[in-house]
């Protein structure tokens with residue numbers, strides 16, 4: 001059965017026509033799915049019963065179920081563990097900021113990129129998510145919190161550009177005026193650096209923010225942390241970032257997780273400054289969460305401050321990512337791993 005929630009409005013119109021229904025029903029149906037966030041065809045009360053029945057027969061209607069929720073007593077951040085229709089588990093995080101609510105979603109079940117600091121990499125990739133399963137995380141969080149989501153970050157489990165076509169469709173549906181209509185500028189997609197897909201994404205000329213997980217300033221160090229570095233060098237990545245900026249005029253964000261004694265030394269900061277100083281970018285330093293399965297420790301406060309200082313002295317725009325939900329869990333992917341261990 002085809003997944004109805006992953007159709008664009010245009011595609012839905014031709015489906016509705018095939019079912020012998022009036023064209024205006026397509027928009028009604030689309031708005032029920034993507035604006036009123038209906039959880040089933042049964043909720044679509046202004047559609048004729050016969051149409052709802054046909055849809056139930058013809059299409060799959062994805063939905064996700066909350067399995068667990070942890071809420072931070074410090075800042076109200078909520079981490080949700082959701083179960084998909086096939087029993088797969090994904091994590092999403094809801095964060096409350098002064099400027100609006102943000103949801104961080106997963107794009108795959110597990111991940112095959114194998115980054116050494118990441119709990120999601122430990123079990124490998126199980127499968128990629130469909131556009132509707134990515135949307136469902138945002139829809140479910142909206143319904144569960146009763147609050148509007150204004151920012152979306154695709155930075156949870158999975159490499160979004162390893163699920164390129166589904167990601168692109170997801171972006172179109174999420175930003176569509178007949179759906180939640182989230183601005184492209186309020187959407188961030190994070191990649192570990194798949195160069196061909198970055199170039200392809202640049203050509204789409206979207207207004208989304210691209211965040212590159214750099215995490216090291218030399219190829220040698222990056223290879224230790226991220227197997228993808230064996231495939232693409234930092235020089236190639238920087239070229240792709242330049243191209244992305246040229247095409248979209250959107251400033252690139254570099255994510256740099258600081259791991260104590262591994263990539264937080266003064267020479268690491270100097271190299272990073274050298275790499276980024278002539279790029280229109282922003283560097284986000286992330287003190288890494290300790291992971292039980294790995295021996296990584298957080299950088300000390302003084303090291304973090306001097307790392308930041310070095311970059312700033314070179315005129316680089318830099319922030320230290322505020323830790324959200326510090327008390328609820330460690331790195332992303334851990335809630336899912338723990339639940340799987342219990343099953």
Ligand code: SF4
Nearest residue numbers: 111113115118121158
């Ligand atoms: S950090 Fe991201 S790309 Fe790397 S293994 Fe984890 S989920 Fe995959």
